[in-house]
Amino acid sequence: MVFNIIGPHQEADILIPPHKPRRICPALLCLALGISCHAQATTETVLVTATRSAQQGFELPVAIGAVSGPDITDGQWGVNLSEALWxxxxxxxxxxxNYAQDIQVSLRGFGARAAFGVRGVRLIQDGIPLTMPDGQGQAASIDLLSAARIEVLRGPFSALYGNHSGGVIQVFSEDGPEPGLALxxxxxxxDGTRDTSLKLAGRQGAVNxxxxxxxxxxxxxxxHSAARRDSANARLRITLEGGTLTLLGNWLDQPMSQDPLGLSRAQFEENxxxxxxxxLTYDTRKTIRQMQGGAVWEQRLGGDVLRLSAYSGTRGVTQYQSIPAATQxxxxxxxxxxxFDRRFEGLGLRWTRSPRDSGDWELVAGIDADRMIDDRKGYRNFLGGPLAPTALGVIGALRRDEDNRVRSINAYLQGQWTPREDxxxxxxxxxxxxxxxSRDRYxxxxxxxxxxxxxxxxxxxxxxLWRLTPDVHLYANLGYGFETPTFTEMSYRAGNLPGLNFDLKPSTSRSVEAGVKARPWRDAVLDAALFRVDSDDEIVVDGSAGGRTTYRNGGRTLRQGLELSLTTPLGRGLDLTTACSLLRAEYRDAIGAVAPGNRLPAVPAHACHGELAWRPGWPEWESQAATGFxxxxxxxxxxxMYxxxxxxxxxxxxTVTALRAGWRQRLGSWELQEFLRVDNLTDRRYVGSVIVNERNGRYYEPAPGRAWMAGVAVGYRF
Structure with missing residues (x-):
C-alpha cells in the first residue's frame, strides 16, 4: 500500500508494508467488541507526531487524533484553533x-488553568516550537488557512516532547500544489467581524x-472587545540531492485587543x-507583536536520516490591567x-535509524537546546495622584524592571521494535x-x-500495540511527565511581594492508558481510550483579579476518563463524525478552600461533538469537475464547569448547533467558492469559558448569541 506523505519538510511516496497478523483471536472476542473480524478496505491517516516518522495512525499505540483538509477551513473563519479541535x-x-487573552486550550484537563495563552500543552508548527522553553505558548500565531493537518497527541508519549503534561498539538502547513494557486x-x-487573506502557493522545479x-x-x-490582527505564514522547501532544506517564517501584529474582563453571575444574567x-475605567487592552523564523535541513545517509533545525524570534506584549489606582x-x-520584550531561539539535532532492508525496528535520538530572554517592566496604569488621578488607562510611573532568562536542554531517545507481525x-x-x-533592576x-x-x-x-485482527488493534502505554512553572506564572506573588514566585515547584505525573482502534465496517474508523493520570504538586490558580493571576502548587490531583471517536460514511454523500470524552479531574489533597474530591475548575466532565456532513461529489481543488456543493x-x-x-x-x-454550507465552481483556470455559516442556531445564552478563582467573583466569559459569517474565495491556477 502506497501513501503520499505531506509532512513539514518533505513530500515523498513512502511504501508502508501492510501487517498480516496471525488470526489468533477467537470470534467470540470480536463479537464482544462489536467489530467484524474480516478485513475492511479503508484509507488511513499518516501521522508523524507520536514517533517523529511517518506512520499510519492505526499502527500507533497512542491516543492521537488528526484534523485535516476541508475540516480546518471549510465554512470556518480560520482564525482560532478552537474551530478545528472540537x-x-x-x-x-x-x-x-476575548482576543486579549487568546483561546483556552486543554487536553485531558491539562492547560485549563491558563489565564491567557496556552499552558500544559506543547504547540509546534512545521517542526518549529511555538511553545517557549518554560512551557508557555500562544496559539494566535498559528495560521489555519494554510494548514494541511493538525495532529493532537494525548497521553504518556507526549512527554517525549519536553516540559509539559497534557499533550502536543502540531500543525503542518500545506504543500504548494502543481499547477500553482493564487487565492x-x-x-x-x-459584530463587524471581517477577514481577508491572500495565498500564493505552488512548486517550481525543486522549489515548493x-x-x-x-x-x-x-x-x-x-x-469593549474589539480587536485587530494581521499575520503571515511562509514556507519554502528546496529539494536537493539526498536532502531537503525548509525555510519557515511567521509574523503576527495585534496592535489592538480590548479586554472586557469577566462578568459576575448577576452581570451575565442582566446583559x-x-x-x-x-x-472601561482603566481601558484594559493588550498589544502583541511577534516574528519568528526557522530552518530545517534533512539529509538521508543510507538508511538513516539526519535532521538539523534552528529557529529564532521576538515577541513584545503590553497589557493594561484594571488594578485600582490606590492599590498601585x-x-x-x-x-x-x-x-515585556522577548527574544527566543533554539537548536535541534535528530538522528533516525531505520534499516532499508527491514521494517522490524527504528531508533530516534536527538537533543534540543532552547533559550528565552525577557526584558520585563511594570508601570502604573494612571497619571497623577492615587486619590485624584489625572488620567487612567495610560502608562504612568515605573514600578518594575527586571531581566528574566530561561534555558532548557532536552535529550531524548525513542524507538520501536516489531518482534513478530502482530x-x-x-x-x-x-x-x-x-x-x-531573574535579575531585579528596580x-x-x-x-x-x-x-x-x-x-x-x-x-x-x-x-x-497488539494486532488482534487486521481491523482490531489493542494498545496500552504508561509513562511519566514533568512540567515546570512558566515565567508568567512566576511573575506575581500572593500579597504583591516583589520578585518572582520561585516557591512554585514543578509538577510531575504518572499516566497509564489503554485503547482500541478498529475498522468496524468499510471506511469507518473507531477509536476508544481509557486513561488515568496521577499528578503531584500540580500548578493551579491561586487567585485572579483585574487581569493578573497568581499560582500555587495544589498537591495531588487525579484525572481518569474515557475518549471515543467514530468517523463513518452513511451513504448518499453523508458522512458522520463524532468525538466524545468523559473526564473526572479532582483534587486528592485538602489545601485551603479545597476539599479532597473537589473537581478541578474549568475542566468539563464531558464534552461531545457531532457532525453530519453532506458532500455529494464535491471535488478537491485539483479535480476537473465544474461544480460542487x-x-x-x-x-x-x-x-x-466549576x-x-x-x-x-x-x-x-x-448544547449549541451550527450550520454551514459551501459552493464551488470552476471555469478553466479560475475557481470560485462561496460559503456561509451560522453559529448558535437557537440563540442560546451560555458561558463560553470561565476565569478560574477570580477574586472579585467575575468568573464568567459569555459566548455570543446567534452569529453568522459569509464569504467568497477566488482562485487562479497558473
Missing part, C-alpha cells in the same frame, strides 16, 4: 471571545513555496454583552501595566533540564527580587 476527543478549546478570500459577519497573509478585525461580541465597569501606590505593588513495542526516554534566572522599593531556580527530570514511556450540521455539547477550587460556582452545561 473533532478530537479529549481536546477542549474554549473561545473566550483571495474574504469573509464578513456578525507557500505564502499566506491575513488581516482580521472585529468590533467584538461584547462591549452578557456588557463589559465590566473597571474594563503600595510600595510593593508592581503597577497596572505589564510590558506485536510492536514502543519506548522512549527524555531528560529535561530547565534553568530560570531597587527603588528597597527590595531585591533577584533569584534563580533549576529543575531537571527524566521521563520514561513505553507502549505496546456541501453542507453540514454541527452539534457541540459541554457539561457544566469556576473555583471550592466548587461553589458553576458555569451551566450547554
Amino acid at each position: 473533532r478530537v476527543p479529549g481536546a477542549v478549546a474554549l473561545n473566550r471571545q 483571495l478570500r474574504h469573509a464578513g459577519g456578525s 513555496y507557500l505564502l499566506n497573509a491575513s488581516s482580521f478585525a472585529t468590533d467584538g461580541a461584547r462591549d 452578557p454583552r456588557q463589559a465590566d465597569a473597571s474594563a 501606590t503600595s510600595p510593593l505593588h508592581p503597577g497596572g501595566v505589564a510590558d 506485536w510492536t513495542l514502543h519506548a522512549g526516554l527524555r531528560h529535561t533540564r530547565v534553568a530560570f534566572a 531597587l527603588a522599593d528597597g527590595n531585591d527580587g533577584s533569584g534563580a531556580a533549576d529543575y531537571s527530570d527524566t521521563s520514561p514511556v513505553a507502549g505496546l 456541501s453542507t453540514a450540521l454541527e452539534i457541540h455539547h459541554l457539561s457544566g 469556576a473555583d477550587d471550592a466548587n461553589t460556582t458553576l458555569a451551566p452545561a450547554y
Whole structure:
C-alpha cells in the first residue's frame, strides 16, 4: 500500500508494508467488541507526531487524533484553533471571545488553568516550537488557512516532547500544489467581524513555496472587545540531492485587543454583552507583536536520516490591567501595566535509524537546546495622584524592571521494535533540564527580587500495540511527565511581594492508558481510550483579579476518563463524525478552600461533538469537475464547569448547533467558492469559558448569541 506523505519538510511516496497478523483471536472476542473480524478496505491517516516518522495512525499505540483538509477551513473563519479541535476527543478549546487573552486550550484537563495563552500543552508548527522553553505558548500565531493537518497527541508519549503534561498539538502547513494557486478570500459577519487573506502557493522545479497573509478585525461580541490582527505564514522547501532544506517564517501584529474582563453571575444574567465597569475605567487592552523564523535541513545517509533545525524570534506584549489606582501606590505593588520584550531561539539535532532492508525496528535520538530572554517592566496604569488621578488607562510611573532568562536542554531517545507481525513495542526516554534566572533592576522599593531556580527530570514511556485482527488493534502505554512553572506564572506573588514566585515547584505525573482502534465496517474508523493520570504538586490558580493571576502548587490531583471517536460514511454523500470524552479531574489533597474530591475548575466532565456532513461529489481543488456543493450540521455539547477550587460556582452545561454550507465552481483556470455559516442556531445564552478563582467573583466569559459569517474565495491556477 502506497501513501503520499505531506509532512513539514518533505513530500515523498513512502511504501508502508501492510501487517498480516496471525488470526489468533477467537470470534467470540470480536463479537464482544462489536467489530467484524474480516478485513475492511479503508484509507488511513499518516501521522508523524507520536514517533517523529511517518506512520499510519492505526499502527500507533497512542491516543492521537488528526484534523485535516476541508475540516480546518471549510465554512470556518480560520482564525482560532478552537474551530478545528472540537473533532478530537479529549481536546477542549474554549473561545473566550476575548482576543486579549487568546483561546483556552486543554487536553485531558491539562492547560485549563491558563489565564491567557496556552499552558500544559506543547504547540509546534512545521517542526518549529511555538511553545517557549518554560512551557508557555500562544496559539494566535498559528495560521489555519494554510494548514494541511493538525495532529493532537494525548497521553504518556507526549512527554517525549519536553516540559509539559497534557499533550502536543502540531500543525503542518500545506504543500504548494502543481499547477500553482493564487487565492483571495474574504469573509464578513456578525459584530463587524471581517477577514481577508491572500495565498500564493505552488512548486517550481525543486522549489515548493507557500505564502499566506491575513488581516482580521472585529468590533467584538461584547462591549469593549474589539480587536485587530494581521499575520503571515511562509514556507519554502528546496529539494536537493539526498536532502531537503525548509525555510519557515511567521509574523503576527495585534496592535489592538480590548479586554472586557469577566462578568459576575448577576452581570451575565442582566446583559452578557456588557463589559465590566473597571474594563472601561482603566481601558484594559493588550498589544502583541511577534516574528519568528526557522530552518530545517534533512539529509538521508543510507538508511538513516539526519535532521538539523534552528529557529529564532521576538515577541513584545503590553497589557493594561484594571488594578485600582490606590492599590498601585503600595510600595510593593508592581503597577497596572505589564510590558515585556522577548527574544527566543533554539537548536535541534535528530538522528533516525531505520534499516532499508527491514521494517522490524527504528531508533530516534536527538537533543534540543532552547533559550528565552525577557526584558520585563511594570508601570502604573494612571497619571497623577492615587486619590485624584489625572488620567487612567495610560502608562504612568515605573514600578518594575527586571531581566528574566530561561534555558532548557532536552535529550531524548525513542524507538520501536516489531518482534513478530502482530506485536510492536514502543519506548522512549527524555531528560529535561530547565534553568530560570531573574535579575531585579528596580531597587527603588528597597527590595531585591533577584533569584534563580533549576529543575531537571527524566521521563520514561513505553507502549505496546497488539494486532488482534487486521481491523482490531489493542494498545496500552504508561509513562511519566514533568512540567515546570512558566515565567508568567512566576511573575506575581500572593500579597504583591516583589520578585518572582520561585516557591512554585514543578509538577510531575504518572499516566497509564489503554485503547482500541478498529475498522468496524468499510471506511469507518473507531477509536476508544481509557486513561488515568496521577499528578503531584500540580500548578493551579491561586487567585485572579483585574487581569493578573497568581499560582500555587495544589498537591495531588487525579484525572481518569474515557475518549471515543467514530468517523463513518452513511451513504448518499453523508458522512458522520463524532468525538466524545468523559473526564473526572479532582483534587486528592485538602489545601485551603479545597476539599479532597473537589473537581478541578474549568475542566468539563464531558464534552461531545457531532457532525453530519453532506458532500455529494464535491471535488478537491485539483479535480476537473465544474461544480460542487456541501453542507453540514454541527452539534457541540459541554457539561457544566466549576469556576473555583471550592466548587461553589458553576458555569451551566450547554448544547449549541451550527450550520454551514459551501459552493464551488470552476471555469478553466479560475475557481470560485462561496460559503456561509451560522453559529448558535437557537440563540442560546451560555458561558463560553470561565476565569478560574477570580477574586472579585467575575468568573464568567459569555459566548455570543446567534452569529453568522459569509464569504467568497477566488482562485487562479497558473
